[in-house]
Amino acid sequence: MKIAKPIARLIESFEKLPGIGPKTAQRLTFYLFRVPQAELDFFSKALANFKKDTVLCSICRNISEEDPCPICTDQTRDKTTILVVEEPLDILAFEKTGQYKGLYHVLHGAVNPLENIGPDELYIDDLLSRITSHKSPVTEIIIATNPTMEGEATAMYLNKKLKAQNPKVKITRLGMGIPTGADLEYADEVTLTQAIQGRREL
Numbered sequence: 075m076k077i078a079k080p081i082a083r084l085i086e087s088f089e090k091l092p093g094i095g096p097k098t099a100q101r102l103t104f105y106l107f108r109v110p111q112a113e114l115d116f117f118s119k120a121l122a123n124f125k126k127d128t129v130l131c132s133i134c135r136n137i138s139e140e141d142p143c144p145i146c147t148d149q150t151r152d153k154t155t156i157l158v159v160e161e162p163l164d165i166l167a168f169e170k171t172g173q174y175k176g177l178y179h180v181l182h183g184a185v186n187p188l189e190n191i192g193p194d195e196l197y198i199d200d201l202l203s204r205i206t207s208h209k210s211p212v213t214e215i216i217i218a219t220n221p222t223m224e225g226e227a228t229a230m231y232l233n234k235k236l237k238a239q240n241p242k243v244k245i246t247r248l249g250m251g252i253p254t255g256a257d258l259e260y261a262d263e264v265t266l267t268q269a270i271q272g273r274r275e276l
Contacts, residue, residue: 081104081107084103086099088103131145131146134179134180135180135182135197135200136178136180145178146177150175151177152175153177154212154213155176155215155216156205157174157216158178158215158232159180160182160183160219160225160228161180161183161259162182163258164258165180167258167259167266168218168258170266171270172263173266176216179200179201179204180197181196181197181201182197183195184219184220184222184224184228193235198231201232202239205240213242214243214245215232215236215243215244215245216248216270217233217245217247218258219232221248233245246273246275248269249269249270
Protein backbone atom coordinates (compact mmCIF):
# COMPACT_ATOMS: atom_id res chain seq x y z
CA MET A 75 0.00 0.00 0.00
CA LYS A 76 1.34 3.41 -0.98
CA ILE A 77 1.36 5.97 1.87
CA ALA A 78 0.43 9.58 1.18
CA LYS A 79 3.55 11.75 0.84
CA PRO A 80 2.74 14.09 3.77
CA ILE A 81 2.33 11.05 6.04
CA ALA A 82 5.52 9.41 4.77
CA ARG A 83 7.51 12.61 5.27
CA LEU A 84 6.31 13.01 8.87
CA ILE A 85 7.01 9.36 9.70
CA GLU A 86 10.50 9.75 8.27
CA SER A 87 11.05 12.90 10.35
CA PHE A 88 9.96 11.20 13.57
CA GLU A 89 12.26 8.22 12.86
CA LYS A 90 15.26 10.56 12.95
CA LEU A 91 14.60 11.35 16.61
CA PRO A 92 16.50 9.32 19.26
CA GLY A 93 14.56 6.37 20.66
CA ILE A 94 11.84 6.54 17.99
CA GLY A 95 11.51 3.42 15.86
CA PRO A 96 9.36 2.93 12.73
CA LYS A 97 6.23 1.76 14.62
CA THR A 98 6.37 4.58 17.16
CA ALA A 99 6.90 7.07 14.32
CA GLN A 100 3.80 5.73 12.58
CA ARG A 101 1.71 5.90 15.79
CA LEU A 102 2.77 9.50 16.45
CA THR A 103 2.00 10.52 12.87
CA PHE A 104 -1.50 9.06 12.83
CA TYR A 105 -2.17 10.44 16.33
CA LEU A 106 -1.35 13.95 15.07
CA PHE A 107 -3.84 13.45 12.22
CA ARG A 108 -6.62 13.39 14.85
CA VAL A 109 -5.35 16.50 16.69
CA PRO A 110 -7.21 19.79 16.01
CA GLN A 111 -5.47 22.07 13.52
CA ALA A 112 -5.07 24.84 16.12
CA GLU A 113 -2.99 22.51 18.32
CA LEU A 114 -0.90 21.45 15.34
CA ASP A 115 -0.26 25.09 14.46
CA PHE A 116 0.87 25.80 18.03
CA PHE A 117 3.12 22.71 17.98
CA SER A 118 4.69 23.59 14.63
CA LYS A 119 5.28 27.21 15.71
CA ALA A 120 6.93 26.07 18.96
CA LEU A 121 9.15 23.70 16.97
CA ALA A 122 10.03 26.31 14.35
CA ASN A 123 11.02 28.91 16.97
CA PHE A 124 12.78 26.50 19.34
CA LYS A 125 16.34 27.23 18.18
CA LYS A 126 15.60 30.82 17.22
CA ASP A 127 14.43 31.71 20.74
CA THR A 128 17.12 29.88 22.73
CA VAL A 129 20.85 30.40 23.29
CA LEU A 130 23.68 28.60 25.05
CA CYS A 131 24.69 30.36 28.24
CA SER A 132 28.22 31.70 27.71
CA ILE A 133 29.13 30.71 31.28
CA CYS A 134 27.64 27.26 31.99
CA ARG A 135 26.53 26.25 28.46
CA ASN A 136 22.99 25.45 29.55
CA ILE A 137 20.15 26.17 27.11
CA SER A 138 18.33 29.37 28.01
CA GLU A 139 16.31 32.27 26.66
CA GLU A 140 18.94 34.73 27.86
CA ASP A 141 22.71 34.94 28.28
CA PRO A 142 23.88 34.53 31.00
CA CYS A 143 21.17 32.10 32.11
CA PRO A 144 18.96 32.65 35.20
CA ILE A 145 20.94 30.12 37.27
CA CYS A 146 24.29 31.82 36.61
CA THR A 147 22.86 35.25 37.45
CA ASP A 148 20.98 34.09 40.56
CA GLN A 149 22.75 35.81 43.48
CA THR A 150 21.28 33.31 45.97
CA ARG A 151 23.13 30.34 44.41
CA ASP A 152 26.32 29.00 45.98
CA LYS A 153 29.11 30.33 43.73
CA THR A 154 31.76 28.08 45.32
CA THR A 155 30.41 24.82 43.81
CA ILE A 156 30.01 23.73 40.19
CA LEU A 157 28.19 20.51 39.30
CA VAL A 158 29.33 19.17 35.90
CA VAL A 159 26.75 17.27 33.82
CA GLU A 160 26.67 15.78 30.34
CA GLU A 161 23.40 17.28 29.07
CA PRO A 162 21.01 20.15 29.88
CA LEU A 163 18.34 17.56 30.78
CA ASP A 164 20.49 16.52 33.75
CA ILE A 165 20.16 20.01 35.23
CA LEU A 166 16.38 19.65 35.24
CA ALA A 167 16.72 16.38 37.14
CA PHE A 168 18.93 17.93 39.84
CA GLU A 169 16.79 21.07 40.14
CA LYS A 170 13.73 18.89 40.86
CA THR A 171 15.43 17.55 43.98
CA GLY A 172 15.71 21.02 45.50
CA GLN A 173 18.85 19.82 47.28
CA TYR A 174 21.56 21.40 45.14
CA LYS A 175 22.01 25.17 45.37
CA GLY A 176 25.29 25.67 43.49
CA LEU A 177 26.12 26.38 39.84
CA TYR A 178 26.29 24.01 36.85
CA HIS A 179 28.40 23.32 33.80
CA VAL A 180 27.09 21.39 30.78
CA LEU A 181 29.58 19.42 28.67
CA HIS A 182 27.05 18.53 25.93
CA GLY A 183 28.19 14.92 25.71
CA ALA A 184 30.84 12.53 26.97
CA VAL A 185 34.19 11.29 25.69
CA ASN A 186 33.37 8.48 23.26
CA PRO A 187 36.18 7.33 20.91
CA LEU A 188 33.82 4.94 19.07
CA GLU A 189 31.72 7.93 17.97
CA ASN A 190 34.77 10.14 17.40
CA ILE A 191 33.85 12.38 20.34
CA GLY A 192 37.00 13.57 22.04
CA PRO A 193 37.55 16.14 24.82
CA ASP A 194 37.86 18.92 22.22
CA GLU A 195 34.25 18.35 21.13
CA LEU A 196 32.99 19.04 24.68
CA TYR A 197 32.82 22.28 26.66
CA ILE A 198 35.73 21.29 28.89
CA ASP A 199 37.97 24.30 28.16
CA ASP A 200 35.12 26.59 29.23
CA LEU A 201 34.99 24.78 32.58
CA LEU A 202 38.74 25.07 33.05
CA SER A 203 38.65 28.79 32.35
CA ARG A 204 35.94 29.22 34.99
CA ILE A 205 38.22 27.98 37.77
CA THR A 206 41.50 29.56 36.64
CA SER A 207 40.35 33.15 36.96
CA HIS A 208 41.99 34.83 39.97
CA LYS A 209 38.52 36.12 40.90
CA SER A 210 36.99 32.61 40.84
CA PRO A 211 35.38 31.65 44.18
CA VAL A 212 35.04 27.96 43.17
CA THR A 213 36.27 25.54 45.84
CA GLU A 214 34.55 22.31 44.70
CA ILE A 215 33.75 20.68 41.35
CA ILE A 216 31.20 17.84 41.50
CA ILE A 217 31.55 15.55 38.48
CA ALA A 218 28.07 14.23 37.70
CA THR A 219 28.63 12.49 34.38
CA ASN A 220 26.54 9.35 33.81
CA PRO A 221 27.81 6.12 35.40
CA THR A 222 28.53 4.56 31.98
CA MET A 223 31.86 3.68 30.36
CA GLU A 224 31.82 7.01 28.50
CA GLY A 225 30.79 8.91 31.61
CA GLU A 226 33.52 7.32 33.70
CA ALA A 227 36.13 8.03 31.01
CA THR A 228 35.00 11.65 30.94
CA ALA A 229 35.15 11.87 34.75
CA MET A 230 38.72 10.54 34.82
CA TYR A 231 39.81 12.97 32.10
CA LEU A 232 38.16 15.89 33.91
CA ASN A 233 39.74 14.91 37.22
CA LYS A 234 43.20 14.89 35.66
CA LYS A 235 42.75 18.21 33.83
CA LEU A 236 41.12 20.01 36.75
CA LYS A 237 43.77 18.95 39.25
CA ALA A 238 46.50 20.05 36.87
CA GLN A 239 44.79 23.38 36.31
CA ASN A 240 43.97 24.20 39.93
CA PRO A 241 45.20 21.73 42.61
CA LYS A 242 43.41 23.71 45.35
CA VAL A 243 39.92 22.94 44.01
CA LYS A 244 38.26 19.88 45.59
CA ILE A 245 37.08 17.35 42.96
CA THR A 246 34.22 15.02 43.94
CA ARG A 247 32.13 12.40 42.14
CA LEU A 248 28.48 11.52 42.77
CA GLY A 249 28.08 8.90 45.49
CA MET A 250 26.02 5.74 45.71
CA GLY A 251 22.48 5.77 44.43
CA ILE A 252 23.07 5.92 40.68
CA PRO A 253 23.31 2.40 39.20
CA THR A 254 26.08 1.73 36.69
CA GLY A 255 24.88 2.07 33.13
CA ALA A 256 21.97 4.39 34.01
CA ASP A 257 21.20 7.85 32.62
CA LEU A 258 20.77 10.66 35.16
CA GLU A 259 17.70 12.08 33.42
CA TYR A 260 15.75 8.92 34.37
CA ALA A 261 16.79 8.91 38.04
CA ASP A 262 14.23 9.93 40.66
CA GLU A 263 14.67 12.79 43.13
CA VAL A 264 15.52 10.53 46.10
CA THR A 265 18.24 8.71 44.16
CA LEU A 266 19.79 11.97 42.97
CA THR A 267 19.65 13.45 46.47
CA GLN A 268 21.50 10.40 47.86
CA ALA A 269 24.03 10.72 45.06
CA ILE A 270 24.73 14.38 45.87
CA GLN A 271 24.98 13.79 49.62
CA GLY A 272 27.17 10.72 49.18
CA ARG A 273 29.61 12.23 46.69
CA ARG A 274 33.24 11.24 47.12
CA GLU A 275 36.49 13.04 46.50
CA LEU A 276 38.51 11.95 43.46
